[in-house]
Amino acid sequence: MSILRICKISRGGRRSTFNTQGLAVSLLVLVACAARASVPIYDVDVIHTYPHDVSAYTEGLFYLDGFLYESTGLEGHSTIRKVRIETGVVVKKIDLPAQYFGEGIVNWGRHLVSLTWKTQVGFVYDLASLKVQREFHYEGEGWALTQDGKQLIMSDGTPELRFLNPRTLHETNRIQVTLDGKPVRNVNELEWVKGEIYANVWETNWIARIDPRDGRVVGVINLAGLLKPSDQVSGPDSVLNGIAYDAKGDRLFVTGKNWPKLFEIRLKRRDGPKN
Numbered sequence: 297m298s299i300l301r302i303c304k305i306s307r308g309g310r311r312s313t314f315n316t317q318g319l320a321v322s323l324l325v326l327v328a329c330a331a332r333a334s335v336p337i338y339d340v341d342v343i344h345t346y347p348h349d350v351s352a353y354t355e356g357l358f359y360l361d362g363f364l365y366e367s368t369g370l371e372g373h374s375t376i377r378k379v380r381i382e383t384g385v386v387v388k389k390i391d392l393p394a395q396y397f398g399e400g401i402v403n404w405g406r407h408l409v410s411l412t413w414k415t416q417v418g419f420v421y422d423l424a425s426l427k428v429q430r431e432f433h434y435e436g437e438g439w440a441l442t443q444d445g446k447q448l449i450m451s452d453g454t455p456e457l458r459f460l461n462p463r464t465l466h467e468t469n470r471i472q473v474t475l476d477g478k479p480v481r482n483v484n485e486l487e488w489v490k491g492e493i494y495a496n497v498w499e500t501n502w503i504a505r506i507d508p509r510d511g512r513v514v515g516v517i518n519l520a521g522l523l524k525p526s527d528q529v530s531g532p533d534s535v536l537n538g539i540a541y542d543a544k545g546d547r548l549f550v551t552g553k554n555w556p557k558l559f560e561i562r563l564k565r566r567d568g569p570k571n
Contacts, residue, residue, distance in 0.1 A: 340561040347384035348558040356401035357538035374398030400440035411438030442486035455479035471511035487539035
């Protein structure tokens, strides 16, 4: 199958500094996996649909105490916001300085930790006020964050995931994300769900379910067709990105960059029980 038939590749957006070879590898590996069913494949049922701000170029997303926290990207337009799920109303928002391209966010205790894309700097905020408390630095790019209750987990666009000490924000370990033994590039927005790392794969309609012990992809979720044609957003970068999980309510949410909707979904394994 032609790679162009699988996904239209952006030529001018956020990841324009990346060549398409790595993206093609990610797509081909995932599509080949689906064809061979070497790992379980999941489709989804939509449980609820909520409004989502079409101006939000979603980079990070998490659920906490009844609200969504969302980070948005693009230089001069990056924000961190607290959002009421039911209405999509932003109840608190800060703007990042114009030189920063906002990326992933995660909560840790009374703090919110955020990344920026290429500037190799992250910020720690007070979760309640969203006031900056300190900054930290890392090598390479920053893409996404989640946490497992013990460590923070960071993606950087490569097949590797970094584990960070949540107090010092120093790297403690790395794993390589693989599917059938092949590295999966462009691992993007992350969420910790029932002992697994869920990850959007940039510019695809797939979420990878990753074993945090060794990086193996143990399942893939197909979200193609989630947006109806009437809701499709123009622009090559308006792609699926953003996963949040309400552990107490066992609710899984997904959205995309500039999408008009946020979806609560339930997974259903092909030829198997819902999970």
